[in-house]
Amino acid sequence: MSPLRAAAADLQRWSAGAQPTFSLPNTTGANVALEAGRDHVVLVHFFATWCEPCREELPALNRLAARAGGNVKVLAIAVADADQRVQRFFEATPVDFPILLDRDRAVAKAWNVATLPTTFVLDASLHPRFVVETDFAWDTIDPGKLTGSFAVGADGSTSIKNASNR
Amino acid sequence: MHRREFLKAGVALAFAAELPTLARADTNFDPTPGTWRNFQVATRLEIAQPTGVSQAWIPLPSVNQKDWIKSSDSQWTTNGKATLARDPHYGAEMLHVAWTASEQPPVVEVTSRIATQDRAVDLTRPGKPAIDLAAADRKFNTTGTELIPVDGIVKQMSDKITAGKTTEIEKVHTIYEWVVENTFRDAKVRGCGIGDIASMLKTGNLGGKCADLNALFVGLVRAAGIPARDVYGIRVAPSKFGFKALGTGSEVITKAQHCRAEVFLTGYGWVATDPADVRKVVLEEPPTNLAIDDPKVAAARKTLFGAWEGNWLAYNFAHDIALPGSTGPKLAFLMYPQGETGNARLDCLDADNFKYIIKSKELAAA
Numbered sequence: 001m002s003p004l005r006a007a008a009a010d011l012q013r014w015s016a017g018a019q020p021t022f023s024l025p026n027t028t029g030a031n032v033a034l035e036a037g038r039d040h041v042v043l044v045h046f047f048a049t050w051c052e053p054c055r056e057e058l059p060a061l062n063r064l065a066a067r068a069g070g071n072v073k074v075l076a077i078a079v080a081d082a083d084q085r086v087q088r089f090f091e092a093t094p095v096d097f098p099i100l101l102d103r104d105r106a107v108a109k110a111w112n113v114a115t116l117p118t119t120f121v122l123d124a125s126l127h128p129r130f131v132v133e134t135d136f137a138w139d140t141i142d143p144g145k146l147t148g149s150f151a152v153g154a155d156g157s158t159s160i161k162n163a164s165n166r
Numbered sequence: 167m168h169r170r171e172f173l174k175a176g177v178a179l180a181f182a183a184e185l186p187t188l189a190r191a192d193t194n195f196d197p198t199p200g201t202w203r204n205f206q207v208a209t210r211l212e213i214a215q216p217t218g219v220s221q222a223w224i225p226l227p228s229v230n231q232k233d234w235i236k237s238s239d240s241q242w243t244t245n246g247k248a249t250l251a252r253d254p255h256y257g258a259e260m261l262h263v264a265w266t267a268s269e270q271p272p273v274v275e276v277t278s279r280i281a282t283q284d285r286a287v288d289l290t291r292p293g294k295p296a297i298d299l300a301a302a303d304r305k306f307n308t309t310g311t312e313l314i315p316v317d318g319i320v321k322q323m324s325d326k327i328t329a330g331k332t333t334e335i336e337k338v339h340t341i342y343e344w345v346v347e348n349t350f351r352d353a354k355v356r357g358c359g360i361g362d363i364a365s366m367l368k369t370g371n372l373g374g375k376c377a378d379l380n381a382l383f384v385g386l387v388r389a390a391g392i393p394a395r396d397v398y399g400i401r402v403a404p405s406k407f408g409f410k411a412l413g414t415g416s417e418v419i420t421k422a423q424h425c426r427a428e429v430f431l432t433g434y435g436w437v438a439t440d441p442a443d444v445r446k447v448v449l450e451e452p453p454t455n456l457a458i459d460d461p462k463v464a465a466a467r468k469t470l471f472g473a474w475e476g477n478w479l480a481y482n483f484a485h486d487i488a489l490p491g492s493t494g495p496k497l498a499f500l501m502y503p504q505g506e507t508g509n510a511r512l513d514c515l516d517a518d519n520f521k522y523i524i525k526s527k528e529l530a531a532a
Contacts, residue, residue, distance in 0.1 A: 050356045080360075080495060083510035088519075103511070104495035105312075115365045134369070 011121060011130040019044075019120065019128050022107045024077065024100035027087055032098045034126060037073045041147045042122040045076045046102075046113045049089040053135035054117045060138040062095040068143035075100060079108045079116060121146055193465035195407045197284035197473045199233065204281045204529040205402045205479065207419070209503060211522040213265070213272040217508035220246075220265045220272045223489050224503045227280045228252070228259035229397070229480040231436070236281040237479075244274035251490045258482030258500055262490050272507075279529070280402075285438040286473035289335055293433015299393055307393035307430065311485035313360070313498050314381055314396075316389040319367045324389035334392050338429050341386045342441050342471050347458075348372055349379045351445040357515040358423055361396075361498055377499065379442035380427040393430035395483045398501040400424060402526040403477040409466070411450040412443055413477050420517045420524045423501045424478060440470040 023033040034044070045061060047054035058076065065074050074097035078086045083101060090099055102108050111120070114133065121130040130146075207227075213220040227237035242248055246265035252258070265272035299307070310316040316324075327344045328337040352373035359378035363385045366372055372382070380396055387394035401422040405413035414422050426443075428436045447466040448456050456463050487497045489504060494511050497504065502514035503522045512520050 048360075050360065052354055080498075082513045085513035085516070087510075088513065088516075115369045 009132050009134045009136065011132045011136065014120065014128040014131045016128075020110045021126070022110070024102055024107060026098045026100055027083070027090065032075065032100055034075065037075060037122070038126055039124050040073045041068075041071060041124065042126065043072060043074045044111075044120045044122060045074060045117060046079050046108055046111070046119070047076060047117045048079050048081050049085050050081070051116045055089075055093070057117055057135045057138070058093060058095055062097065064138040064141070064143060065097055068147075071147055072143050073097065077102045077107060079113070080105050193461045195409070195462075195465040195469045197286050197407075197469065197475045199284050199286060201476075202236075202281045202283045202531070203403070203476055204279065204531060206277060206279050206527045206529055207400070207402060207479065207524060208275065208277045208527075209522060209524045210275045211273070211503050211505070211520070213505055213507050213512070214519055214521045215507070216265070216267075216270060216272055217510075218267045220505065220507040221489075221491055222246075222261075222263045222272070222274060222503060222505040223251075223492075223500070224261045224263075224274065224276050225398075225481040225500045226250075226259040226261060226276070227278050227399075227479050228257060228482050229399075234283055234285045234438075234476065235480055238279040238281075240276055240278040242274060242276040245269050246272055246274060248274065249490075253482070253484050253487050253500075256482055256484035256487075258484035258487060260489075260500060264491060280479045282476040282479060284473070284476045287434055287437050289431070289434065289437070289472050293431065295433055297433050297435050299430050299432075304393050304430070307395050308388045308391055310385070310388070311498075312496070313362045313364075314385040314388070314485070315364050316385060319364055320385045321389045323367055324386040327386065328390050334431050337390050338387055338392055338394075338431065338439075339471060341383060341390065342439060345379060345383045345386070345441040346444045346467055349374065349382065349441075349445055351375060351379070351442070351449040353449065358425060358501065376425045376440075376442040376446075377501075379445060380425055380440065383439070383441050384427050387429055395428050396425050396485070396499065397428055397480045398423075398425045398482055398484070398499050399478055399480040400501070400524065400526075401478045403528060405475055405477055407475065409447060409462070410452060411446045412466070412475065414526065417525050417527060418523065419526045420522065422524075422526075425499070425501060426474060426478070426480075437472055438470075438474040439472070440474050443470055443474075 021034045023031050026032050061074050065072055077100045079102050117135055118133045120128045123129050209224055211222050226240045229235050230237050242261055244263050246263040246269055248261055248263045251260050251262045261276055263274045327341055331337045331340050349372040355375050359375040361377040361381035363382045384394040384396050400419055401414050401424050426440045431437050444467045447463050451462050484500055487500045504514050505512040
């Protein structure tokens with residue numbers, strides 16, 4: 001795997017309130033609802049197959065979810081990507097989390113996603129806690145840091161840094 | 167506003183001020199109207215792996231502008247049900263073909279004829295005030311689209327780039343120079359790019375291809391209140407001026423789609439521009455990775471503000487197109503053949519597996 005960019009951004013604390021719920025078809029045509037992730041930390045990850053950093057980040061998200069052992073769920077949302085293109089991509093790069101198709105950008109727009117990739121970290125009540133509007137070095141983060149970080153730190157920190165920034 | 171973008175804007179403005187004194191480039195790149203060329207473009211499309219009912223939509227040349235392009239009728243043969251469809255907002259025409267599950271394999275062949283010629287306008291001559299755009303057309307061509315907003319960060323950047331400029335030509339030329347100076351052609355981008363210009367400005371990643379770079383140009387110009395439009399099409403012949411990057415390499419033009427841009431300058435009309443092709447010359451023209459002051463780049467940069475070569479056909483000006491008969495999403499633009507099978511949208515950029523092939527042939531003058 002190529003190294004993730006050393007300048008990868010940090011997870012920024014989210015303060016803009018709740019995001020709308022959604023239900024989208026996955027690559028096999030079944031609908032998957034955000035609500036299915038309740039009681040877990042959920043990473044809602046917006047991406048596109050044409051987006052180069054996304055292509056490296058998806059396997060890293062898969063490894064993160066595996067390391068978290070079921071405590072972190074990933075919902076990856078392909079934004080305005082052709083169905084066939086998404087299917088072919090994940091045939092070559094399989095992941096264990098659901099891939100949802102936001103064909104008309106409706107969810108991306110509702111969540112005010114301006115760039116790809118963008119990832120939101122939601123707490124167990126599905127309230128957004130962090131956001132990163134670029135690729136993030138998921139291999140550098142302890143999953144426990146995500147699940148246990150929803151209170152502002154004693155030092156008043158408002159972000160989670162990836163190890164490459166240290 | 168990113169600090170880096172602000173700084174780059176400043177550099178571009180300073181550079182633009184120097185332009186009138188630039189020496190004429192050594193390389194001859196001088197498109198001149200006067201010789202019409204006739205082309206036949208044939209598309210063969212087959213749904214390679216149909217799963218039930220299938221549909222396809224093939225863009226047809228539907229731009230008719232008396233000074234540079236005439237689109238004739240298209241003809242087709244198919245084992246499906248074909249319908250000529252027209253987008254109600256932009257007039258973009260396409261052939262819509264529907265196949266039942268029993269019609270195997272789904273195939274269509276479409277042949278279109280066009281005539282085109284070089285374009286060039288001398289912007290140093292005084293314009294004719296009578297040449298103006300109707301209010302409704304002016305509004306239509308200064309309004310944002312789904313991926314080309316004209317407010318927010320696009321408006322902010324447009325204002326910054328054009329600060330201190332007063333005339334339409336000054337503003338548009340300054341934006342053109344800013345795009346040439348600050349963007350780059352990214353060979354890794356699939357197809358012609360996506361054209362999400364607000365995302366480009368927000369991330370500061372100004373790399374892309376024609377659908378990105380020229381869309382950014384169009385959005386910045388529209389945000390300055392000046393009419394502009396993308397023109398989606400395909401290259402049909404080599405460049406007679408010797409630019410390998412600005413023409414086709416063979417009769418097979420399956421991946422030769424290219425979009426250009428026009429701006430409406432009062433007194434001059436719709437004016438040809440193509441800043442994305444300047445960046446293509448920088449990246450691809452042999453020996454490749456040319457310096458910005460290379461004579462070939464200088465020639466392209468000077469010429470492609472006001473002119474372009476007639477070795478390209480225009481399909482349409484359309485954005486946010488709903489494909490008739492599809493429940494799938496709108497297209498940001500219609501430049502590639504589109505298809506669906508089993509209600510799943512095919513990958514229009516994967517011509518070999520989709521599959522389709524497009525060929526071009528120059529015809530003898532009529």
